Amino acid sequence: MTDRIIVVLDNQPAPAAWGNAKVSFQGNTARIHLGEGDLYRQVQAAARQITAQGIQSVTLQGEEWDPVLQWRFACGFGTAKVPGEIEWASHDDQLEPQRDAQLWLKDLTNATPEALSPEVLADEVAERLSGLAPDHITSRRIVGDALLAAGWVGVHGVGRGSERPPVLLELDYNPTGQHDAPVSVALVGKGITFDSGGYSIKPSAGMVAMKCDMGGAATVAAALKLAIRRGLDKRVKLYLCCAENLISGHAYKLGDILHYKNGTSVEIVNTDAEGRLVLADGLIAANESGAERIIDAATLTGAAAVALGDDYNALFSLDDEAAEDALDAAAEVDEGLWRLPLEPFHADKCPSPFADTANSRAVKGGGTGGASNAAGFLSRFAGTPPKGWLHFDLAGSYADSDNGQHATGATGMGMLTIANLLLKA
Incomplete structure (x- = not known):
């Protein structure tokens, strides 16, 4: 040959x-x-x-x-x-930008935890996206203890156990030329660059692939990159919630209570349910931007993977019209997406006697309905944007081993759907 x-x-x-x-x-x-x-x-x-x-x-x-x-x-x-x-x-003009964005997403997700610290992830995304449209993109980082001073207690709390500080990246893509242009979509990505589980420590086998726990951040960043290359003409803000979830004398502990900027108090009953804690900050920030639609993406729960396998990502929304938009967008690009249940009562599925809510249930795996309960937790912070909030639990974004459809590592599933939603906004 x-x-x-x-x-x-x-x-x-x-x-x-x-x-x-x-x-x-x-x-x-x-x-x-x-x-x-x-x-x-x-x-x-x-x-x-x-x-x-x-x-x-x-x-x-x-x-x-x-x-x-x-x-x-x-x-x-x-x-x-x-x-x-x-x-x-x-169709080179269509496929080459897709491939370029997908390979960047895979490189980010497959990078070693040592190479991809929270600051490195935030800097790489800001630099790569700014290089696409330098006249239309601004960004800022809030790092380390500055997060606590700014009220971002989730990102700070999860990341404070590491010697490498947590970061909240805010990136503003505004091609309109108007500084007061409305934000069409706010993207929020979970950027846990390594997840040990904290004091609710994972077994070794469950930790091997935890470099992929920033897959949500990589997915929304790559989706924005692709949409920009395809001529995105609406203002979009990107929030990446970046941290390492490690154990140390400075790490957050079970029984701690976090008090969020929107007034919600959260008792920590599982330090391995950290993704929803950092996303809560990102969702609050997205609401502060006045975005018409909010989209978050995260490798959030094993429960979504148990329900859907690796052929679909899970979709949650309290807005039926927004959910239909997402399902249509996924169908148009041939990506697997399945809507799982989310009702207002799911916000109360993790009760606490000491705070407004706990971040999980104090039982193995968070108990039954874990993916919906996690989405219910996030709904406390998602607000009611005019065009709805969409939560992607990325069950299909990473393959622990070659599965006959994907090689081991990041798959990129979800990127095309979110890019399509941005272009249709």
Whole structure:
């Protein structure tokens, strides 16, 4: 085989010598043999098989490659170490920006916890996005004890146990030229660059992949990057809540009570339910911006993954119209998204005798309904923006091992949906 392999789609079975193989090779050409059923999953699975042959560079060839099929191939191609090179069959202007944003998202999420501290994450996002539109972007960071002085008790509380300080990044993309332009969308991302669980410490096996706990921050940042490259003409604010959840003499403890800027008091009954604590600050800040719609994204609960596996992200909203917008946006870009229950009563599912609410339940895994209960907690801080609040629990954003559709590591699922929502705002 040559260094670069041509990949074509074929509606016929593989030659008899290949048996029931879904991919066959002849010279420098690989053929993906399509059968009945979901063609997109077949193509993505075939990309994994081609990758397994050590192939790192491909040319997609033929009129059969529509943009979604090409994208699904890209989602399955390559590894965390070697993402691979793809020459598109068509639609380069659409697919290349998507691929660029996806690879950035993956690089951020797959980076080691040592390399990606909270400050490094905030700086990388600010620098990369500012480089796209330097005349339209401003940003500021609130770092360390300055967070406490500013009232951002969630980010500060979770991150104070680390020697590397927590950060709240606020980035303002305003292409309108008007300093008082309304904020169309506020994006909030969970940026826990490593999650030990704190004093509610995780077992070692459960900690191995916890560099991915900043996947929400990477997802909303990459979505904004893609939307900007596609001509986003509305004002968007981005809030990244960045911290390391570690154990030390300075770390927050079970029984502590945090008093948030919106007047809500929260008892800590599980230091491993930290994501919702930092997102609460981001949601308060998003409301202060007056945003018409608020979108947050987080690798928030194992319960969402138990419910949906790794083929869907979970969606929560108290606004049916906003939820329909999100589901439509996901369908248009062929990303798995499933709405799970959220009602006003979920805000009261984590009661505390000492505060307005606890941050979880003091039982293993937070008890039943954990994903909805976490969303209910966030609803205390989400406000009622005119176009609704959308919470993405990113069950499908990271693969602990090669699963036949994705390589081990970040998948990028959710980025296209959120970028689509931004462009439709």
